[in-house]
Amino acid sequence: MEWALPNPFVIELQVTPEAIDAYQHVNNSEYLRWVEQISWAHSEALGLSLERYQSLDRAMVVHRHELDYLAPAFVDDVLQLATWIVACDGRFSLTRRFQLKRVRDDKTLLNARTRFACVALSSGRPKRLPDEYQHVYGGALVAEPVTES
Template structure:
């Protein structure tokens, strides 16, 4: 696969019938679910789970999603979704990029970007990232 950036974290996706919309291809909302799955899976891989978020009373919540749909995906197709952390300001925000490719054709089907903000889970208010977030996410920032 030709990825946009080096050293991606990649999840495999097999397009299921439940992902297909009335037009016969993957529903746009499904791509967003896959982006969320890749984000959580990558965070766990880096060593931060939902339990860690709760223990630290902090969470990274979506501030903005941008999804560019480049080509459709269809039932049964094997896909790979790559993600990179591209910005971690060490204070409040984190940005990820995503690239979804068809394994058989290597065609890029989607490019996306998500900006996250750190909040205190108990209040829902913006709060500075705890040192553990800065360490884990900051050390995972991709080189361009």
Template sequence: MSEQNLQWDHPTPFISDIEVTAEHIDHYGHVNNCEYIRWLEVVAWAHSDALGLTLERYRELDRGMVVHRHEVDYLAPAYLGERLQIATWIERCDGKLTLERRFQLQRVTDGVTLMRAHTRFICVQLSTGKAKRMPAEYASGYGAVALESVF
């Protein structure tokens, strides 16, 4: 199976490639579950960057989207040397305080989905850590690619 033949849960995913290396492997001989969480962060930032919502822009606006809740379903293990692809989508953006992402991780060789995840983010003022309304730039940037339009 090739990358072009992978079956994603939703249309127009943002995709990052992963190659499983020794640093990802745990004492059971497969990818440690903490790596999956790290990959969620990596692909989410790459997607935000592609939308022009970079860490630098977050700092300029004194606003950040921080994780409120992760839900992760580990469906099958990944092993050393495997090529994987992780996809993300903005599921919904309320244009005010919250943003939700979906994720799917697949093995390239056979198209098996190894993990699905859902993350809810809350907008905070970086200087105080307190919840704060998201800037219009976030609402329009994330909202434009959301699977569900809320506002």
């Protein structure tokens, strides 16, 4: 697969009948579920599990999702979903980028971006990123190419 950015974290998905909507393609809510799934898988691969979040009394909660649906997926399609951390301000937020591709034709079906904000689990109030988050997520940063407008 050729990806938009280097060194992606990738998971493979197979579209099941439960993901299909009345239009006979994957329902848009399923893409969002997959974005959440890979976000957790990547965080865990980096060493930040749910248990670690809980012990630090911090959570990265969604502030904003942007999902660009480019083409549909269908039952039994094999897909690969990639993610990258493209921004981490070292204070309160980080941003992930996502790209979903169909394996059989290498077609990009979805490009997405999610901005997360750090909050205390105990209060739900904004809190600074713990040093561990800054180190782990900051160390996984992938630079996005600069585009001219």
